[in-house]
Amino acid sequence: HPDKNKDPGAEDKFIQISKAYEILSNEEKRANFDRYGDAGESQGFSQQQHRQFHRFHDGFYFDESFFHFPFNSERRDTSDEKYLLHFSHYINEIVPDSFKKPYLIKITSDWCFSCIHIEPVWKEVAQELEALGAGIGVVHAGYERRLAHHLGAHSTPTLLGLINGKITFFHNAVVRENLRQFVENLLPGNLVEKITDKNYIRFLSHWRKDNKPHVLLFDHMPVVPLLYKLTAFAYRDYLSFGYVYVGLRGTEELSSQYNINVYTPTMMIFKEHIDRPADVVQAREMKKQLIDDFLSQNKFLMVARLTSQRLFQELCPVKKSHRQRKHCVVLLTEEGEKFAEAYEAFLTFAVANTKDTLRFVHIYSDWQPEFADALLMDEEKYRGRSAVVILERRNNAGKIAYKVLEEAWQGSKEDNFILLDLLDQLRTDPGLLSSETVVADLNDELAPMFLIRWFYSTVDYISDWWDSLFHSxxxxxxxxxxxxxxxxxxxxxxxxxxxxxxxxxxxxxxxxxxxxxxxxxxxxxxxxxxxxx
Missing domain, CATH: 1.20.5 (Single alpha-helices involved in coiled-coils or other helix-helix interfaces)
Known part of the structure; x- marks a missing residue:
């Protein structure tokens, strides 16, 4: 390059090399050159000039494969085109999506020889990680300078990871193993718990506290697969994940308990009953699509507890049309052994009467007093006892239509018959929900305390500062x-x-x-x- 080489002939050499790049990277110009001895701009090149060009080309040891990388914008690598990011797309879509999956992002540019060098590895790793559930992005620094500057990239190529809106730069050699490990290290370390005979009962019984189904993957690999970790990150708000290495001593009882085939990967979901799985899938190769379909159908407990407004909106959505109408059957109870029998009877009823148009949930009235008071009107007959309410959300402002069972819920056969009869009537007579009220948003029962959130924020800030001190x-x-x-x-x-x-x-x-x-x-x-x- 004439800016780097002060030789008087450097500029002419650079122009010749640029011309060679331009011709060899364009099919039409190359065909014209082979046919006429010119790229098509002038047809007056002689065969002698044609031979001189080839001698020049051969002297620099360039071949066709060398020009596979897109040095100009006209022939950009098509494998990168679907990953190209723009500033607004990054801010509005990629950053929010990074709370569901980590992203590996490459910043590249034209005339970048190092970019050529890493291209084969990048292409292989991008395809592999995308199939596992990671996000891939490419930023062209020449056309997206604002985004490249926003990401903190001042040279090309630059590789970085994005997770939970936080950027982490890659500083190692660009090889497949390093890139896979980099993406894996972006994920939190507590996503998947190692399960053995000693802790599986405690793990599966934790559904009462975290209000989530629990997933177990049985496999003969000693290390948790990256696909499983990425899946655990994507569904961490809905499910808890455990991994059983069936080749490890101390898992025999667990494998025997659930009749596991040790030679085939098996995934099980446990809900309220830990002695038997609610659903099972087996496959020699666990593909992402198979796992997603399996988990998306089992994101909630049979009778999930309404612990937040977000969960209430998801389990009891606002009706958009008559066909999409969904009713929630809510057990209003309190926490404690005194109410366990009423809850178990409600759970049994829910399991026996599961339908697409019904969702069975329960709520602790002592944790959500405003919600309970709005429905029960503080009636004396329900005080200290459980009650069942059938409701339908009418809008996002909190308006609901509902009907309360006239008597407190005790789980008797009579209570079951009364509830079943009401649900049958509801199928033909939506006007059964004659009462209306407006309920306040639910409290987030599982949200961490302020001091804990402050502590984690401080730790993240110090970690970011320390990393930027050495790597920025x-x-x-x-x-x-x-x-x-x-x-x-x-x-x-x-x-x-x-x-x-x-x-x-x-x-x-x-x-x-x-x-x-x-x-x-x-x-x-x-x-x-x-x-x-």
């Missing part, structure tokens, strides 16, 4: 370092000036009264001595 581009750090050193210089200078000022004031200060008296006394003594002599 120093051009980004220069303003901060300049400000820091300026502040230190001003502080140090102020201290030094103050110290010299204090010493100068001490020297120039007039003597004190005691010092003057002492001086006069010494002077008088001296005068008296002279007179005596």
């Amino acid at each position: 581009n120093w051009r980004e750090m220069m303003p901060l370092l300049s400000l820091l050193f300026s502040a230190l210089f001003i502080l140090f200078g102020t201290v030094i000036v103050q110290a010299f000022s204090d010493s100068s004031d001490t020297r120039d200060a007039p003597p004190s009264g005691k010092e003057e008296t002492a001086a006069k006394t010494e002077k008088n003594d001296a005068s008296f001595s002279k007179e005596s002599n």
